[in-house]
Amino acid sequence: MENISVKYFTKAEFNTEEPYRLLFQLRNNRFKYNQIFTTLSENASDVGFKGFGRMFKAFTEERADKGVVIDNITKFEGQEMELKTGEWIADDFGVRRCNDRNGEDIACVHPIMPVERLVNIDTGIEKLKIAFRKGNTWRKEIYDRRTLASANNILDLANNGVAVTSENSRYLVRYIHDIENLNYDIIPQKSSVGRLGWINDGFSPYIKDLIFDGENNFKKIFNAIKTKGSFDEWLKVARDVRATNSPARIVLAASFASVLVKVLGKLNFMVHLWGSTETGKTLSLFLASSVWANPGEDGFIQTFNGTQVGIELLEGFLNNLPLIMDEFQLVKDKKMFENTVYMICEGIGRLRGKKTGGLQDTPTWKNCTLTSGESPITNNSSGGGAVNRIIEMECKTKLFHNAPEVADIVRRNYGHAGKAFVLLLNNDFAKSMAMKLYKEFYDSLRGDSTEKQTMAAAMILTADTLATKWIFTDDNPLKVEDIEQYLHSKESVDVCARGYEYLKDMLAVNQYKFFEPGKAPISEYWGTVSGGKINIIKSIYEKICNEGGYDPKAIASWMKQRSYTETSEDREYKRVSINGSKKWCVCIKETR
Structure with a gap:
C-alpha cells in the first residue's frame, strides 16, 4: 500500500470526524493502522487532547450502528477456517483490539480460535473445541462453556498451554464470545459424548463422527478402544483358549456379555478369578480386554489401587463395556469393599450435592466387572448380597499352556472382536435372538443356585453362544455344566445360614465352657447344657457373632423362624437360670 500523508491536527480538529475517519479506513491493514494510530495518538498528546482512543471507539460504534461493518477476519497461518472477528485484530501476532485509552486490549499473544461446537447427545450440554498455535504446531482442546464464560475459569486453559493470565483473561473471554456469535453458522456443530456404550441406535465409540468430550482423565481409555493388528491372529489364540476347560474362557465370554446386560435388561454382575501367582489370572484379563481395546499400558485394565469414587466414575464412563481390575490384594479393607461390590452391581453412583445448590449428575451403568486377585472377594462373613x-x-492350575505367546499376540492384535460383536448385535432380530437364548439358559440353570447367580450365568452363556456363531465359528460354545460348578448355592449365599454354621463350630471348639445345672461352673463359662439344649449367655453369643462378622440379631431371628431355638413368645431369647441367677440366653436345640 502506498504511503499516506497524515496532516497535523489541531486540538479543535480532534473533536471532528476527520482524524477518526482516516484511521477507520485503515482498519483492515494492521501495519498501516498501527502506524497511523501511533502518529495520531502522539499528535493528540502534543496538542493537549485527551481521550483520542475513547473518541475513536465511539466513532467505530457509531459506524456499526449505521451498518458500517468492521469486517476483520482471522489471518492465522495454518488456520482450518476463516472467521469474522469484528473489532478484534487476529493474526500471527495474537489477538487484540483498540481501546479508549490510546492503547490495545490484548486477548492472547498467539493465534487462538473456536473451530467446533459440540452438543452432548446425552445431556444436550454444549462445549467448544478451541484451536491454538504456539510456534508452528496447532493444538485442539475441548472446554465447557462455563470455563470459557468466566475470567476466573478461563485461566484453566493455561494448563494446556494457552497464554492466559489474570491480566488478559477477561479480554480472551470477550474475544471467544464475540467470534463465536459472529460465526455461529460457519463454525461446524457436531454430536459428542462423554462415555462409552449403547447410545440410541449406536454404540460409542463406533458411531461415525461422534466426538469424545468427556474428562481428560478418560481420554486415554477412550483412545485405547480401537482395532489394531490381525483379527485372524487374535482369533487363533482365542479359539485355542476356548478349546480348553480353563476358567479363562468364561472370563472371555463374560467380556462379551457386558454389552448384553442393557440389551437384556438384567442386573450387573462380577466375575472374579483368584488363586496363587503365576497361574495366568492377569493374562486372562488381558485376553478379555483385547476383545475391545489395547490391553497393554494404555489404561484399559485398572488395578484396585483406587477409591470407591474412582471406581464409580470409571463404571459410569465405561457404561456398558466391562470394567476390568487386577490385583485385588491391593484392597486394604476387604470387608468395607463389600460396599463397593454393592455399588458396582447396583449400577448407580452416590448421590451428591453441588456447591452451587442442587444435585450433581449421578453416574449409572449396565455392565459386567471382571477382576482377579490372590484371594476371593467374599468370605464366610460376607453379606449374602455380595456373595x-x-x-x-479358583485357579488351581495354569490357565494357559503357552502364556508368553498369548500375551505377545494379544498385545499386538486387539479390538476387532468387540466391534464386530456389537455391530452384529445392533438390530432387532439379533436382540430378540439374544433374549430367546437367555431364557433357555436361565431355565436350564434353575436349580440350587440363586436367581442372581443364574441370571449372570445365563448372560455369559448367551454371549458365548452368539460369539461362537458370529465371531469364532468353531462350534464350541460354553455349556451349562461348564459354568454351573462355579455358582453359589442358595444356602451358601444365605449369610445367616453361614453364621449359624460358624456359631456351631465355635460352640464345638469351646464345649468345655458349658456346664450342667447343679454342677460347679468353671472359672470362665459361656452357659449351660441341659435338656438337649445349649444355653449361651446372650452377651457371649453376641460377642461370638460380632467377632465373626455376623449380625447376632439377624441370626437369632433366622434360628427362631426355623425352630432351631427355644425362645420367649415375643423374643429371640429366653431367660434361663445359670449359677443361681436368671440370664437371657440363646437356647439352641442340640439336635440341630
Missing part, C-alpha cells in the same frame, strides 16, 4: 452378585472361580 450373590459375584461368580468366583
Whole structure:
C-alpha cells in the first residue's frame, strides 16, 4: 500500500470526524493502522487532547450502528477456517483490539480460535473445541462453556498451554464470545459424548463422527478402544483358549456379555478369578480386554489401587463395556469393599450435592466387572448380597499352556472382536435372538443356585453362544455344566445360614465352657447344657457373632423362624437360670 500523508491536527480538529475517519479506513491493514494510530495518538498528546482512543471507539460504534461493518477476519497461518472477528485484530501476532485509552486490549499473544461446537447427545450440554498455535504446531482442546464464560475459569486453559493470565483473561473471554456469535453458522456443530456404550441406535465409540468430550482423565481409555493388528491372529489364540476347560474362557465370554446386560435388561454382575501367582489370572484379563481395546499400558485394565469414587466414575464412563481390575490384594479393607461390590452391581453412583445448590449428575451403568486377585472377594462373613452378585472361580492350575505367546499376540492384535460383536448385535432380530437364548439358559440353570447367580450365568452363556456363531465359528460354545460348578448355592449365599454354621463350630471348639445345672461352673463359662439344649449367655453369643462378622440379631431371628431355638413368645431369647441367677440366653436345640 502506498504511503499516506497524515496532516497535523489541531486540538479543535480532534473533536471532528476527520482524524477518526482516516484511521477507520485503515482498519483492515494492521501495519498501516498501527502506524497511523501511533502518529495520531502522539499528535493528540502534543496538542493537549485527551481521550483520542475513547473518541475513536465511539466513532467505530457509531459506524456499526449505521451498518458500517468492521469486517476483520482471522489471518492465522495454518488456520482450518476463516472467521469474522469484528473489532478484534487476529493474526500471527495474537489477538487484540483498540481501546479508549490510546492503547490495545490484548486477548492472547498467539493465534487462538473456536473451530467446533459440540452438543452432548446425552445431556444436550454444549462445549467448544478451541484451536491454538504456539510456534508452528496447532493444538485442539475441548472446554465447557462455563470455563470459557468466566475470567476466573478461563485461566484453566493455561494448563494446556494457552497464554492466559489474570491480566488478559477477561479480554480472551470477550474475544471467544464475540467470534463465536459472529460465526455461529460457519463454525461446524457436531454430536459428542462423554462415555462409552449403547447410545440410541449406536454404540460409542463406533458411531461415525461422534466426538469424545468427556474428562481428560478418560481420554486415554477412550483412545485405547480401537482395532489394531490381525483379527485372524487374535482369533487363533482365542479359539485355542476356548478349546480348553480353563476358567479363562468364561472370563472371555463374560467380556462379551457386558454389552448384553442393557440389551437384556438384567442386573450387573462380577466375575472374579483368584488363586496363587503365576497361574495366568492377569493374562486372562488381558485376553478379555483385547476383545475391545489395547490391553497393554494404555489404561484399559485398572488395578484396585483406587477409591470407591474412582471406581464409580470409571463404571459410569465405561457404561456398558466391562470394567476390568487386577490385583485385588491391593484392597486394604476387604470387608468395607463389600460396599463397593454393592455399588458396582447396583449400577448407580452416590448421590451428591453441588456447591452451587442442587444435585450433581449421578453416574449409572449396565455392565459386567471382571477382576482377579490372590484371594476371593467374599468370605464366610460376607453379606449374602455380595456373595450373590459375584461368580468366583479358583485357579488351581495354569490357565494357559503357552502364556508368553498369548500375551505377545494379544498385545499386538486387539479390538476387532468387540466391534464386530456389537455391530452384529445392533438390530432387532439379533436382540430378540439374544433374549430367546437367555431364557433357555436361565431355565436350564434353575436349580440350587440363586436367581442372581443364574441370571449372570445365563448372560455369559448367551454371549458365548452368539460369539461362537458370529465371531469364532468353531462350534464350541460354553455349556451349562461348564459354568454351573462355579455358582453359589442358595444356602451358601444365605449369610445367616453361614453364621449359624460358624456359631456351631465355635460352640464345638469351646464345649468345655458349658456346664450342667447343679454342677460347679468353671472359672470362665459361656452357659449351660441341659435338656438337649445349649444355653449361651446372650452377651457371649453376641460377642461370638460380632467377632465373626455376623449380625447376632439377624441370626437369632433366622434360628427362631426355623425352630432351631427355644425362645420367649415375643423374643429371640429366653431367660434361663445359670449359677443361681436368671440370664437371657440363646437356647439352641442340640439336635440341630
